[in-house]
Amino acid sequence: MKALMKTDKNIHGQLCLREVPEPSLTDDHSVKIKVHSAGICGTDVKILNGEHWCNAPVILGHEFSGVVTDIGDKVINVKIGDRVVAETGKQICGNCFYCNTNKSLMCDQRLSIGYGVDGAFAEYLVMRDTIVHKIPENISLEEAALCEPTANAVHACCDRTSVKPGDFVVVIGPGPIGLLCAQVAKALGAQVIIVGIDQDTSRLELAKRIGIDGVNSQKQDLPELVKTLSEGKGCDIVIEASGAKSVVSTAMDIVRKGGTIVQVGLIDGKPEFDYSWLALREITITGSFGHNWICWERALKLMSLNRINIKDMISDQFSLADWEKAFEIASSSRGMKVLFHPGK
Missing domain, CATH: 3.40.50.720 (NAD(P)-binding Rossmann-like Domain)
Incomplete structure (x- = not known):
């Protein structure tokens, strides 16, 4: 599959579009997602410029939406074909004070998609089921990609x-x-x-x-x-x-x-x-940093009730092949939210 990767964490630039193996389910609680839309965040721009830590080589991108293509045997909250978004903290310890008080983004062992582990600027990614949310029917996949910042x-x-x-x-x-x-x-x-x-x-x-x-x-x-x-x-x-x-x-x-x-x-x-x-x-x-499960559900509710206008905030959309132009716009004041469509 195609994926946009940061190849060296200490060097300005060093992004490249590569063919990498398609990920597979890792355990019974894994959810495989085909990425439809993924937004460029300010963090992605800082990673490009060598101004933000990343665990290079790593696939960038943490704001995304997609469709479930496979699930582990013990997944019960989503099914194949569901349109979904997912929280960013893919890996956490699950046992510390923060994990036990609904503040897992503060976990010292947290690794987030897009810089700690491989992210959404790719055709597929695999997430744990407990951080995957179904998208209401009246929200487009393009709009849903901005559920994370919402x-x-x-x-x-x-x-x-x-x-x-x-x-x-x-x-x-x-x-x-x-x-x-x-x-x-x-x-x-x-x-x-x-x-x-x-x-x-x-x-x-x-x-x-x-x-x-x-x-x-x-x-x-x-x-x-x-x-x-x-x-x-x-x-x-x-x-x-x-x-x-x-x-x-x-x-x-x-x-x-x-x-x-x-x-x-x-x-x-x-x-x-x-x-x-x-x-x-x-x-x-x-x-204020990050979010939790309730924040995601509230965000999706506000979006489904049309209390948040996401559509007009999406200024540009690109394939991964046009990543240089996409990042140029995202780094300037010309664009607002720039989306990738990795499958195109």
């Missing part, structure tokens, strides 16, 4: 904070995860604005088309705007999805006393801000 957004909005009807939420960073967080927050009943800069013009226009008010912070005074919209108190929740160091202090400026900042974007380096504000203003800063 589940991340659900985790940020529902688990790491608790967005409620009437909350004022500011999302910083109009990339894919920012737009998904904004949509989840709005679906939960919050008033939401999403913030970008000049280079994000097309993404802010997309936000408007899918019902999220966008703000260019290089053309508008964000703290003053937030004050006006909140009658002077500040927003209830900031979801920081840009990964820019300078934005953390901006988040501190606009969140209200007793408010919450959820850090979703991965920041390079150490941000600087006034730590005394955490005590004096009783601000909570919390991180």
